[in-house]
Amino acid sequence: MKKIQSELPIFYETAHAELASALEMLAACKGTNSSKQAFGYFMHAKDEYNHAGYFFKMLSKRGKIASVEKARDFRFTPPSLITKGYISNKGFLIDTMKFKDFIAFVYTNELLAKSSFEKILTLVGSNTQEGRIISGVMKDELRHHGMAKKHFLKNYSALQPWQLIIYRIRETVNNKGRKIYDANLKVLDRLLTPLYIVMAYLAGTISKKLNLNEFKRKGKNLMDISTNSIL
Ligand SMILES: [Fe+2]
Numbered sequence: 001m002k003k004i005q006s007e008l009p010i011f012y013e014t015a016h017a018e019l020a021s022a023l024e025m026l027a028a029c030k031g032t033n034s035s036k037q038a039f040g041y042f043m044h045a046k047d048e049y050n051h052a053g054y055f056f057k058m059l060s061k062r063g064k065i066a067s068v069e070k071a072r073d074f075r076f077t078p079p080s081l082i083t084k085g086y087i088s089n090k091g092f093l094i095d096t097m098k099f100k101d102f103i104a105f106v107y108t109n110e111l112l113a114k115s116s117f118e119k120i121l122t123l124v125g126s127n128t129q130e131g132r133i134i135s136g137v138m139k140d141e142l143r144h145h146g147m148a149k150k151h152f153l154k155n156y157s158a159l160q161p162w163q164l165i166i167y168r169i170r171e172t173v174n175n176k177g178r179k180i181y182d183a184n185l186k187v188l189d190r191l192l193t194p195l196y197i198v199m200a201y202l203a204g205t206i207s208k209k210l211n212l213n214e215f216k217r218k219g220k221n222l223m224d225i226s227t228n229s230i231l
C-alpha cells in the first residue's frame with residue numbers, strides 16, 4: 001500500500017504533463033500555415049494524447065487499490081492543468097513564445113521527459129507490461145526530440161550546442177519551480193481546510209437558528225411585504 005501511495009503523485013503529475021504537451025502541440029498545429037508542419041505537430045499531439053492515456057490508466061489502476069481518501073487527492077480535473085502550471089493562464093506556448101524559443105523548448109523538454117521516464121521505468125520494472133508501455137513512450141520522446149533538434153539546427157544553424165544546454169538548464173529550473181509551487185498549494189490547502197470547515201459549521205449553526213417561517217410567501221399578498229424584505 002505504501003508503494004501505491006508513493007506512486008500516485010508520480011503518475012498523476014506525468015499524466016498532466018503529457019496531456020499538457022498534447023494540447024500545446026495541437027495549438028501549434030492550429031497556428032501554423034505550413035501543411036507539413038501541421039502534420040508533424042498533429043502526429044506529435046497524437047503521441048502525447050496516447051501517452052497521457054497510458055498514464056491515466058496506470059493512475060486509475062493504483063487509485064482503485066488505494067484508500068478512497070487518498071485516491072480523492074489524485075482525481076483529475078482539467079482546470080488543474082492550469083492551476084498546477086502545466087499550461088500557462090497567459091496562453092499556449094506557440095502564442096506566447098518566440099518561434100525559436102518554442103522549438104528549443106520542445107527540443108529540451110522531450111529529452112527531460114525521456115530521463116524522467118527512466119525513473120518511472122525502474123519503479124514499475126522493465127519486464128512488466130507497464131514497463132513495456134513506458135519503454136515505447138520513451139522511444140516516442142526520443143523521436144520527438146530528434147525531430148525538434150533537426151528542425152532547430154536546420155533553421156537556426158548559427159546557434160551553438162552550448163546555447164541549447166542553457167535552454168535545458170532553464171527548463172530544468174522551471175520544472176523544479178513548478179514542483180515547489182505545487183507543494184506550496186498543498187500546504188495552503190492543509191492550512192485553509194480547517195478554516196473552511198469552521199466557517200461551514202458556523203453557517204450551518206446560524207441557519208438552524210433562523211426562523212424560516214417568516215420567509216413563507218404562500219397565500220400572502222406580495223405587495224404587503226416590507227420593501228426591506230430580503231425575499
Ligand atoms: Fe509524451
Ligand SMILES: [Fe+2]
Nearest residue numbers: 110140141144
Ligand atoms: Fe513528446
